[in-house]
Amino acid sequence: MARKEKSEYLIQAVSHALDLLEQFHDEVDELGVTELSKRLKLHKNNVFRLLATLESRGYIEQNRVTENYRLGLKTLELGQTFIKQMGLLRQSKPILEALVRECNETIYVSVLKDFHIIYLDTVETTMTVRVVPRVGSRLPAYCTAAGKAQIAHMSEEELDQYLPNRELQRFTPNTITDREELKRQLRVVAEQGYAVDDEELDEGVKCVSAPIRDYTRRIIGAVSISGPSMRFGTERIERELVPLVIKAADEISSKLGYTK
Template structure:
């Protein structure tokens, strides 16, 4: 008997349920049956049955005041289980703690996914003025320190595939919007081993990041320090923060089996 492709085993109802859960992303907190019906191109009765099933298992809950639906605690638990199971994060936590103790600025561990950088964990500074936590956020790689660290070690062909348009979106006056100028910046990052976000995504915020490698020598993430630009002048970056973040990234890489 011929072996079937895995796509032939897909259960449509399960696929629709996952499609529904994926509608709650970014700034989308709540959605009603009508809006979900439009997005999923399904009849309202089918959407309601999917919602009822997911609600019974805790993956969706209804806001009784608005009658709209939002993600339930079970979705959070599932995501947290995934994060805890990642060896990268288990190893990163004590290093982030030590990094914040050394500079008292907010520190992250992040990964690269489909042209974006995704922040997986954070240890925050205890200072009143701080950068808003970005855990779980997907941000454009080309204007973040953690993202540029990943792009810096890619080939021109890989970068062109990820950034197909020559003119990139400018978030601030400091964003690298020309792809060729960005590539020049990335070559410099690859030579020096760290990247700086000089208010390229958010005005008033600077970041510095260094790559994390595993036993295959592949870059699997980045360690970064973020803070208000008034606390991260060039002198402090050069003297304190760059050595701290590069040492932390090297330490974490060693724990993941990387050897120079």
């Protein structure tokens, strides 16, 4: 029996679904059914069925404000899995180790998922007093340095989608619970390129973080320096820790193909 070419095994519906997902790239964040129909040269009914299927599995989601569609969190999850397995952790480990040698504080690398931070890896300080390692922990983005370093680059619409209308949960006296005050601080974070957690999640713990970008220029994670507040005075944060964490984030980003 003659061996068939792989192209003969292609499933058209799956191919169309992948074509649809690939329309979201570069600066194209959202698309409507009509525009997708034109791009894919498919009838609107077929496009709607593809969208409904992908939406049910989390690969596509609808913006309730614009009624357009965009990539869903499942695509982010797949991308983060790839990064974890093939890129981010492997490339960041030696940089995290070097960073610990420079400041002797605990270092984390994390990713954003569902408006929460998930710590993927850590290198601990040799100091006796230290923060508890949180690899695998799922923490709120709005009151962590790693979270703020990433959500600071979200649009107003994205922030409004994730932030509850009610007051944000308070974890410490320093937690920012007012939505508008948080947005104001996030604008500052986006401008300066780093974020600080000033005992906003845990009393007695401070953290400094900067975002990590990949070759597409998208933010795919963050690197953080964390430790007890008694060692994280304002002067040390500004003169030593901020430059170090930005340098580390830039080095990891560079290894992932990012160029400024």
